[in-house]
Amino acid sequence: MTESGGTPMEAEFDTVARWTEEVVGRLGPEHAIPAGCRGSASPAGLDWLLRTCGVGTGTRLVDVGGGVGGPAGYAVRHAGAAPVVLDPMFGACRAASRLFGVPALAADGERLPIAAGAADAVWCLGVVCTVRDKTGLLREIRRVLPAGGPLGLLVVVGDEERPPGAPEGNSFPTRRVLREALRESGFRVRAETDVDDLPEPPPDWTARTEEFEHALREAHGEDPRFAEAEDQSQRLAALARDGHVAVRLLHAVAC
């Protein structure tokens, strides 16, 4: 618990999700995807995931820990996918459904409300480092995919599990531990890349992200939960700057 009465993860993933819905409502729908993808993949990263996972028209894409739905909204707009967003935070689910019109359900990644083998593809972006039982999460994802089904992951990998200054509630697998967890859960990695090796976002994406961040600060900058969420992201940014963590994209298939 913190000064605001919740955990820093609740501030970051629930309160900020509610604020995102409200602020995008004022700025306009063209801000929804960039605002909804803050802290996750850039357009180049999302294109990489769409391509490697073979996401196309009507693909039943389950986005585990899908947050406010930016990546799911991107998959609808750029590939015609049919995503469902699952996230434990009610504020995130409500934002995903209102901002992008996608079905969104409150659920833990370790217990997905999806029948075995019913997903065409699964994404899980920026989630692995926020759960303790990484193999449990990956096994549950494996359950909902048929053999050969594609998984797209965005994972913050670390040189140790919790480098000094790590954000609350985060633990970073090393590359070796992540590969081992995927193998044990029934996945084979087909491709991976560092997000820093992909092209930068286009200027209009960056401009909309900045406008959104400015409006968010104007509206809620005085709220202690804003400072808690900021502290979480600044801690992560500092670890990345000092080379303790790196953001990896992986494409794996269910064996």
Ligand SMILES: C[S@@+](CC[C@H](N)C(=O)[O-])C[C@H]1O[C@@H](n2cnc3c(N)ncnc32)[C@H](O)[C@@H]1O
């Ligand atoms: C860094 S955000 C990424 C959100 C979204 N995937 C994106 O890329 O924009 C991490 C998300 O994981 C969710 N999360 C935390 N614990 C989870 C769990 N046990 N199962 C599924 N999702 C979880 C959080 O609520 C949050 O929305």
